[in-house]
Amino acid sequence: MKAIVYTKYGSPDVLQLKDVEKPTPKDNQVLVKIHAASTNPADWHLMRAEPFLARLANGLFKPKNTRLGADVAGRVEAVGSNGTQFQVGDDVFGELPLNGLGSFAEYVCVPEELLALKPAKLTFEQAAAVPLAAFTALQGLRDKGQIKPGQKVLINGASGGVGTFAVQIAKALGAAEVTGVCSTRNLELVRSIGADHVIDYTKADFTQNGQQYDLIFDAVGNRSVADFKRALSPNGICAVAGFTTLARLFQVLLLGGKKIGLMATAKANKKDLLVIKELLEAGKVVPVIDRQYPLAETAEAIRYLETGRARGKVVITVVS
Ligand SMILES: NC(=O)c1ccc[n+]([C@@H]2O[C@H](COP(=O)([O-])OP(=O)(O)OC[C@H]3O[C@@H](n4cnc5c(N)ncnc54)[C@H](OP(=O)(O)O)[C@@H]3O)[C@@H](O)[C@H]2O)c1
Numbered sequence: 001m002k003a004i005v006y007t008k009y010g011s012p013d014v015l016q017l018k019d020v021e022k023p024t025p026k027d028n029q030v031l032v033k034i035h036a037a038s039t040n041p042a043d044w045h046l047m048r049a050e051p052f053l054a055r056l057a058n059g060l061f062k063p064k065n066t067r068l069g070a071d072v073a074g075r076v077e078a079v080g081s082n083g084t085q086f087q088v089g090d091d092v093f094g095e096l097p098l099n100g101l102g103s104f105a106e107y108v109c110v111p112e113e114l115l116a117l118k119p120a121k122l123t124f125e126q127a128a129a130v131p132l133a134a135f136t137a138l139q140g141l142r143d144k145g146q147i148k149p150g151q152k153v154l155i156n157g158a159s160g161g162v163g164t165f166a167v168q169i170a171k172a173l174g175a176a177e178v179t180g181v182c183s184t185r186n187l188e189l190v191r192s193i194g195a196d197h198v199i200d201y202t203k204a205d206f207t208q209n210g211q212q213y214d215l216i217f218d219a220v221g222n223r224s225v226a227d228f229k230r231a232l233s234p235n236g237i238c239a240v241a242g243f244t245t246l247a248r249l250f251q252v253l254l255l256g257g258k259k260i261g262l263m264a265t266a267k268a269n270k271k272d273l274l275v276i277k278e279l280l281e282a283g284k285v286v287p288v289i290d291r292q293y294p295l296a297e298t299a300e301a302i303r304y305l306e307t308g309r310a311r312g313k314v315v316i317t318v319v320s
Contacts, residue, residue, distance in 0.1 A: 001022045003020045004105065007066055009055075025079065026109065028113070033074050033077045034318045036127070036128035037072055037128050038130075047302065065099065065101055073127035076092055080112075092118055093124075094116060119277055121281070131276075133162045135272055136241055136266040137162050137163075140263045142173065147174075151176060152176060152177045154179045155178065157182070157218065164189075164312045165285065167195050169285060172285060178194065179198070179206070183201060216228060219242055228256075288311065288312025292317050294320070
């Protein structure tokens, strides 16, 4: 089968389309014929081994797992001997575990516990756009952010892969007012997915306008702890999902205190996948797709994602 493989760290040039052996499912896995995948910043962090800490996850000098791609949507082609949850022909979606990445390919084996049936009204591309980014938004808002109905919530980075889910999930979880922070060209997009207010960060600073929020979900990681403190209401919480520099990361870790903190790496799990599936089926969350690339052009897709300008998700189409 065809797969994107990298054997050394570096720019998207290290990504090669190769013929590799088609995998066979273990007892608790199913073999999925991949129809679509999606890219996440984690792919380029692992590809470049940046920040350096990424080497601890996947090899000090060269990648141990030579495959990338976490999000997958496709059709079950075979079921492992202990399989009980899916049948051949089922359409499924989910996020692969860190030690089993490889959705930039024609086939992948996935533990049953990490998959759910694809919502029928979603295309494979839409379904593949969801898992990692939506887990991050859900777990950031609900677990780290302790979101409660009626709250005033601000999403920094509202137009990105994670942010477009965060705006919609915050509304679905009962936020009274959601404010999305994005640049001028994305104001309409962020309004269209349900934000009550939008702030253009090229023209105004949400930490300097006198407004305060019960919950800030930061999907950019470019603000200081002092900025967050100013923009939070007295009992407000700030959940930070990403960081632009290591200095920002360490500042949040060291000075954030109880209320301002880095969320843990989002964890793929069936329970949350079913929560998200329900939101998708109810139409409360609709994936936003910016661009789609064929498998052979995965390097181009990652190159585009790395610009930091994606509007929603960047998807890889494997079967068109
Ligand atoms: N903790 C976790 O488990 C976890 C999981 C997934 C992602 N993350 C992290 O979360 C962050 C976001 O991920 P993502 O998938 O959403 O990335 P992404 O899709 O690449 O984000 C791109 C978006 O960021 C916006 N943006 C860039 N600079 C901005 C600024 N100064 N203010 C507001 N928006 C800005 C861009 O909008 P403009 O073009 O308008 O600037 C663009 O829409 C990354 O740092 C990622 O590593 C963490």
